[in-house]
Amino acid sequence: MVGIAGVLGDGRLPDDVASWTQWRDDEASFEYVDDYVDLELRAHPVQVDDQPVALDDGDVLLWVWGDVFGHGTRGEYTPRPGGPDASADYCATLYERHGLEFVEELNGHYAIVLYDRADRELTFVTDRFATHPIYHASVGGSVAFASNPQALTAHPDVSPAFDEDYLHEYLALRRVFGRETALEDVRELPPATTVTVDLDDFATSHETYWRPTYEPEDRPFSYFVDRLVDVLCTMFADWTTDDLAYGTLLSGGSDSRIVQAAIDQSVVAFHNADWMSREARIANRVADSAGDEFCLLERYDDHEARTLTTTPRLSSFSGWFDQAYFAEFQDEITDRVDVLVSGLFADMLFDGGPLQTRTVSLGSVGTVDLPVETPIESVDDYVDAKVSSATEVPYFDANRDLADVVRDNIQVLEDGRVVSHGVEYASLEDLVMYGDYYPLGADTEAIFPRSLGQMRPYRTPFLDNRVVDLHRRMPQQFFLRRNVVNAALESISPALAEIPHSRTGVSLKRSFPAAFLSRNITGFYRKHLDDEPTPQPHFTHKPWPDRSELLRVSPFAIDAIRENEHVLDALPFLDADAAERTYAEHVDGAEYHQVLYSLLTLLEMPVTERVAGVDEDAANDDSEDDSGRRGVVASSIGRDEPGGGDA
Template structure:
């Protein structure tokens, strides 16, 4: 487990009880720093980043974990040059020249600590989107306990976890707890785009937000948006690529990875994960061949998700179910073959309006809806809460305002959401995160913080395995996204258009699942999606599948993952009081008989195999 953890303040709370919680594998580098005011442990992939803290001439000390590629101040943006200087040394130089406010201009994903010279204050900081979240509690006497992993907080003997039933039900229903909250009282994330200064004598804290998403659309010809984005994404990829390193790319049958293929050197290796060489896999291979790069097929075995559950269960963040750790079962192959890997993850979220509210048309008598590329205005926080619960993009569940059958909490999901959402003249607070307007909430609510994304665990676990680059999380891409009118986000695909202009041969390869080239207008895809939905719902065996992810319903029926990792007395005893175990067993029986209850079963599999459950931190005491 790579990351940072520590105790700021009273030295009686020893870090030895928790430093192991940020260790993912034996090959990681790191160390522990101690003085009479702080204890900080760090773990990193690269030996060059292991020397921390970095000390400035003013004797400030700095630790950082992330992917740091440039800096912007009043004079403009300056990309980082070369890789011969460690992240910590690069940031320490910025700390010397700009003071602690350098964090505001740092690009792109990171979490870190600054210890002042006189040892009276320490400052925690994170990137704009909280992509590398910092969890913390100030409930230890005169101290703050923090970590880039939730388990570090829960593992400390001086902290006694208490489950928040409402937020745990939110995780089980919607696959994450939103905003800065966790299912444990007194434990939260650091607000995205912020710093938290800790008084090391008293343990008191002061939060300062240095960035919030402000939706400021620029009304101009769409071609101008495309030209600007094409320039931004090219620089974003170039600044992350290291010619001296062996690099890979996660390749799918869609457009995001193809755009990255068009920008990377031809010595990259494309990695595609699938059960078989189905339609999506063949398209991914064709994309690699067209780009002139090597193609590597990672084939899942029938018990793959059981292996993934066993590998990642201890690292559950309550920000995705276990199966979102898609590549965790191929850690050895990836780390043996490449130094770093690129990913197109989050492109649809940030650039394609994936979480923007759009209209859905119900189909009478069939019980399903048709999504339309038409914006649905958000008029209040209540309507936004309803949207989260009912929209098919926001979660993989049944899209109804009900808890899983085994949750006994007498409160609807939308009521739980509304409990943590407020609106005032100063903006909206959604689960502890501040948005300046309803437009900003609608635009950025799915990625600010990035842990609001239902597939966050894909990002997190890939970063734990090896250095991973995410060009679509670049500050310049985020700023660009906020400048594009919402109508373009939902009606057009800037990724498809940019790819078409950069490499038409790649764009003309059909998109998996749709069967149409990426050169077509987005409205045509909407019609194709409608036809695919029709075939899937009316003629289930129509052959309209062939994607890259597992058939989760079949996994539960055809493997023993539920019997071996859920349905036994040991796991029943681990459950919190709000869980009805008999309902879990009944739900599983109905699933075996033909219902599709995989989502609710994956939720409780994720919970019962997590670190806090296995250490009796969620069951009644």
């Protein structure tokens, strides 16, 4: 698993924790050990030369996990020079010039570790959205950290346990908000923050150098279209190099299509589906028009069962096991390309993803989502919006109502700032706009981009600082009643914009009113009158199957529940009989696919057996010396207390 792990203090990094940083055999490994720090970094060879980089005559060491793109803000941005393995050297140069303040204008997707050996201080740096997360726990007289929270439970001084409130959030909502996890006393370092640890006494200080603030400007729509075109084309000119092969994840919509148009060299366009569906055919047409190779990654009959045995190891309690959509095809992907690029988060930024819109019911005909915002004016409004999509979790003995759990983790300060699940936002509006992906672990499918990053260096252009800053200045009416991505695509490639959207059936060049009407008319026609049949009941015209129907036609779920009956029985808040009843009721027509997919992911996560005390290693540890284990102590590293920590 590409990532980082370590122990600060007099403890050593156990092999069982370090092994969590490995996912494939072809990764580069860098180990460092002295009296205060034991650290291991695993990275894609194309992204690293040698680490750590030494500064100040060796007194300061620097590691970079991930990729740095450049430095600077609007009008004064400088792309990173050098090859794809130059991020650490570049950060070292900036540190020598500006000190730790260099991170305030650093652009990229990374985590940085700076170790000042002379002062015996170690500093963690997370990027704006914590795309490369670091989790931590206190273990006796030491602090352990890792890029996956499950890894920390492999430490012999940790007695793993679930936090039932946060586990409830995960089971019902497919994510734990903010920097919390479903594991007791295991937290994520805050996004966009420097956290410095004194290695003598473990006192910590932290500075949050950036928070997303929504500050719309009164400018015409064309301004934002032109700026998005300029940013994307400039970005790919900076990012790409002729000696690397690039792959895109191409759907039938517009977000990935604009990536296909803006990237300045030929690519392999990967599409994941059960069959050559309508969306697959549109994606193929887009790739052909762009002059790129199209590669259909067609799922096989036992795809879900196979994925269930592998991808839960990647989970950090955000998303379901099957949302690591491409993991089962990693060999085919890595044989073809060196770098992966996607259009993820374009809808979150530019299509009103976080905004609540009004829905009109048409009875048996269906519903229509209107492009009109329903304002969130209070924390109660926000909580109601977040839990509205949740279903009951019949197999989970919840101590508290889900809405109360979410609400009790949100505090409004006197000056209007809001702290949600340990992350501070400047206002309730900013929580609404950015709470779903600041940090990235709060997203309902963070496992998807993080699984891509295990296969190959992976880039998400819509989380580039320049794109995010453009979004922050764009008026809300342009999110809901215009489409800046479609307009930018038409400017970059009229030919690709001419190809219809797979969902609406109309060209992306059409005006927003025309596309809105067509989407609803097409949806009505396909639902009630006539739609192209699919080869299997669970096949769809989307890149993923109908999960509800798949649970009804395939036994993989009930097989997994029965195989994990011992785990369910060992955890007092889970009920094995209720889990089987939930599945049976779903097969009979009830709708429980969300909580069943959450349960399946949880049951196959290695940490769950450790918490339950039923895996062989944990059982042996308990029998040898249960009383002597120190357990985990709540860690205060990076704690985002109200009113503190701003640079």
